[in-house]
Amino acid sequence: MEFRIDRRNGVPAFQQIVQQTKQALRLGVLVPGDRLPTAKVVAEVSAVNPNTTLKAYRELEREGLVEPRPGQGTFVRRTLARPSAGTDSPLYGELVAWMSRAAGAGLEQEDVAALVASAMEKQYATGTATAATTTGSTGE
Amino acid sequence: MHAGEPALEAHGLGMRHRRGWALRDCSFRLPAGRICGLVGPNGAGKTTLLSIAAQVLEPTRGTLSLFGAAPGAADPGRTAFLAQEQPLFRGFTVAETLRLGRELNPRWDQRAAEDVVRAGDVPLDAKVGTLSGGQRTRVALALALGKRPDLLLLDEPMANLDPVARKELMGTLLGEAAERGTTVLMSTHVLAELEDLCDYLVVLSGGEVRLAGDVDELLSVHTVVTGAKEGEGLPASLAHHPLVESRFSGRQFTALIRPDGPVTGPGEADDPGLEELLLAYLRSPEAPPLITPTAQVRAQDQAYDTRTVAA
Structure with a gap:
């Protein structure tokens, strides 16, 4: 590494x-x-x-x-890999399908990023620090 | 690792040259095992401070002690000084230069010195005068590291180096520091690179210490506030915080403050970057200096001063 x-x-x-x-x-x-x-x-x-x-x-x-x-x-000591978070998981498949629909509807990459960030914010707003690190903006 | 034991302590250090004071009343402490950047404009006193630490110059006033030893009594073998002009004999080969190091230094480590030279593909039989700037710096660094110093003093080690050579040499230097816990004090102009290289800072300006301390600590006690101007000057809500620098551009104000309690009122508060912080201090000579607790010399340490005065 x-x-x-x-x-x-x-x-x-x-x-x-x-x-x-x-x-x-x-x-x-x-x-x-x-x-x-x-x-x-x-x-x-x-x-x-x-x-x-x-x-x-x-x-x-x-x-x-x-x-x-x-x-x-x-x-x-421990891994952060989760079976449901891999690129071969159903969740990933659904996301890929959704992205394709978004592109079909004419959304640009930045529009998609904004939607994802907003939905994530709504879901994980009261969550733990893990939510913050996945968005890449660590609040430390 | 090193529980805050000091590598270097300056007490009221002053140095008068022919044209005036190069250093004035400098007091700070550098804990062992830290990699410290020495920053300041040209003529700020950086080289003078390094030369005093290397025991090349005698201070006019005050004292400088190394590793807790009485001032001037430190074992010179524990310190290595790489001066800006890198005095090497141009007619010597690299091998002869290292041999000189071996003859002059009882703690010499030939293998460590050769490793540093080899890592840069510098031929041992080449004459120093024929080497490139980066290679010459590497030989000078090998000479300094071969001494196995506990304190390494470097004056502008990165000047005149291309980015590849600079990164390689810094890698070598930091690797050595990691392995042996060497304390490093190095002057530099390259503010942008400080953040990754240094975990400690001393900022000099006009011969005086403006900032000294742990980088994270220095950053954490400052806040940048930006917002829209209301009337003249900064918002009244910021008035009671010590101000380092304020700037105005059109309707926007930017203020770098040392918050004294929570920051309220108009404007957005953010953490400053290291470069931003340094530039603010270097541009504002009237801002109050800041020496964080780990960089402060303790009152009882002043005993050295009394002793020298009494003697």
């Missing part, structure tokens, strides 16, 4: 590492028992401050997703 730290998108490197790890956990790129790259490796490959990487790992640890093992590194 390698983090892609984009220095131009305004999201702090710390949040990019948290988000990309969670994304990897959702997609099954990382599974329980896997070791996250060490702060030294992230520093060398992506020129990220090691304290930033460690801070991101502490945040993931606080959420119960990873655990540090002294002298060995940081390991994945």
Whole structure:
């Protein structure tokens, strides 16, 4: 696993590492028992401050997703992948069909994004932080 | 990791050059294991501060202590200084340059130094004078890292480097810092890159410390408020918050404040970016300086001052 730290998108490197790890956990790129790259490796490959990487790992640890093992590194504890959230799930199929109807009705990509965001807001507004991270706007 | 133990502490540091004061009454603390950016306009005193920390210059006033040792008594082997002009012998080969490092430094680590050179594909038998700017910086960095320093002082290490070389060298530097917990203090003009590289900051302007502290902490105590102007100046609701900078463009106002309680009234409040925060402080010399608690020198540490005065 390698983090892609984009220095131009305004999201702090710390949040990019948290988000990309969670994304990897959702997609099954990382599974329980896997070791996250060490702060030294992230520093060398992506020129990220090691304290930033460690801070991101502490945040993931606080959420119960990873655990540090002294002298060995940081390991994945649990996955975020859900059977019903994969791209082969019925839910995904319904979404693809809906997108196709939206495009047929003449909606542009931005119109669709606005509708999805609005519906998501309505459904998950009182929900937990998970809702915020899926929209990509972490409210930290 | 390092429970806030100080790597460097400056107490009322002052330095007078022929043309006036390069540093005035600088007091701050840099905890060990941090990677600290030293920022400020040209002539702000960055190089002077680094030279004092490297024990190359003696301060006119005040003291600077390293790793809790009495001022001036720190083991010079624990500190490495990479000066801006990177003084290397142009007629030496890379291997001879490293050999010089080995002869001069009792804690020398030949393999660490060679690893840094090899990672950049710099031939060991090449003469330093024939190397590119990036390669020369890499050799200078190898010389500094081969010393196995606990405190690494870098003066504009990224100047004159192309983006690829810059990222590679910073990767090498940060990797070393990660492995050994090295404290880094580096001056730079590249504000945009600070956010990922540094977790600590010292901002100098006109020879004085304007900001010092943990980056997250510095950001979290500031708020940017933007909104539509009502009448002249900023809305009255912002008047009681300490103001760093205010700007007006047409009917819009932008104010960078250090909120003293909840921000109410018209306008939208947002967290500032690091670059935005630094620029605001550098543009507003009259804004009150801010040294966060971890960067403050403790009162009892002033004992050094009394001792030197008494002696």
